[in-house]
Amino acid sequence: MKKSVFFGALTVAGLAAGAAAAGTMDDVKARGKLNCGVTTGLVGFAAPDANGEWNGFDVAVCRAVAAAVLGDQNAVEFVPTTGKTRFTALASGEIDMLARNTTWTFSRDVDLKFEFVGVNYYDGQGFMVPKSLGVSSAKELDGATVCIQTGTTTELNLADFFRSNNISYEPVPIETNAEAQQQYLAGACDVYTTDASGLAATRATFETPGDHVILPEIISKEPLGPLVRHGDNEWGDIARWSLNALIAAEEYGVTSANIEELAKGTNNPEINRLLGTEGTLGEMLGLDKEWAKRAIAANGNYGEIFAKNIGENTPVGLARGLNAQWTNGGLLYAPPFR
Numbered sequence: 001m002k003k004s005v006f007f008g009a010l011t012v013a014g015l016a017a018g019a020a021a022a023g024t025m026d027d028v029k030a031r032g033k034l035n036c037g038v039t040t041g042l043v044g045f046a047a048p049d050a051n052g053e054w055n056g057f058d059v060a061v062c063r064a065v066a067a068a069v070l071g072d073q074n075a076v077e078f079v080p081t082t083g084k085t086r087f088t089a090l091a092s093g094e095i096d097m098l099a100r101n102t103t104w105t106f107s108r109d110v111d112l113k114f115e116f117v118g119v120n121y122y123d124g125q126g127f128m129v130p131k132s133l134g135v136s137s138a139k140e141l142d143g144a145t146v147c148i149q150t151g152t153t154t155e156l157n158l159a160d161f162f163r164s165n166n167i168s169y170e171p172v173p174i175e176t177n178a179e180a181q182q183q184y185l186a187g188a189c190d191v192y193t194t195d196a197s198g199l200a201a202t203r204a205t206f207e208t209p210g211d212h213v214i215l216p217e218i219i220s221k222e223p224l225g226p227l228v229r230h231g232d233n234e235w236g237d238i239a240r241w242s243l244n245a246l247i248a249a250e251e252y253g254v255t256s257a258n259i260e261e262l263a264k265g266t267n268n269p270e271i272n273r274l275l276g277t278e279g280t281l282g283e284m285l286g287l288d289k290e291w292a293k294r295a296i297a298a299n300g301n302y303g304e305i306f307a308k309n310i311g312e313n314t315p316v317g318l319a320r321g322l323n324a325q326w327t328n329g330g331l332l333y334a335p336p337f338r
């Protein structure tokens, strides 16, 4: 055990000390499987299909890491977690990483002692209401009942927003998105509030999505990304650079269609370092030369993963917006592979 962990009494108390010790990569290799925490189900982000196979934008991050480390994107045990249980699952060692639309905040880093390895979706909190409510702004929601998932930043932002606008609300606390959807459609609350991406994903599953509107206000910053425990930098590096490999691949035009060809060597040294035909980046991570090639080949580059799971041609229908590459006016910017 290289490092013991102390958790604040009100945060994730009562966990086995030392769960965050280094050696996660060795544990994952010995087990032959990555234990990856995801949601209990959010269409487009993480959800099992009819055969029980998990798919989605967050699931693809788990699969990329499994491909990099274990050579098999299917060597993943997907562990469903709620807003409340996700941090205990990670702190206790039940999961090796969490990829579950989780917002990078100060207290989750510094107090809960987790390391966010990057951002895979820049988001913000929004509100959805039935059209029949006749509301066009969140500021008109005085006195509304609001469905809200517990253990989330959503809860805290909601309180801040209503307080700063001098209006009141009645929370209807809920554990999972499925339950929130059910309660909202049953009229148990006037409003559902969560990350705007989550609202789009939820509305996409409604029988008549057009009966519901997403209000114009985005009341927070929600940088969503994968996280690991503090105290195991080697493992953090693997998760961070696997995500960066997906982002860089899009920037350099490396796709699932051309990766085999490009992996024979190109005249672009950065692509060569990324795909392992030049340099020793894999070795520096404790992996082989083709770690990033496998991570990218698993489900394609960041843009392919976005388009397939949540993009404008899917029912979720999200535009790239802030999640465009920096070369297209967005915030996605992978540091150099050198």
Ligand SMILES: N[C@@H](CCC(=O)N[C@@H](CS)C(=O)NCC(=O)O)C(=O)O
Residues within 6 Å of the ligand: 038, 039, 040, 041, 042, 081, 082, 083, 100, 101, 102, 103, 149, 151, 152, 153, 154, 175, 176, 177, 178, 194, 195, 197, 198, 199, 222, 224
């Ligand atoms: N980003 C916020 C909210 C995350 C969150 O829990 N979102 C809900 C609604 S989009 C969700 O993922 N639900 C899936 C589930 O219930 O498992 C946070 O990190 O606290």
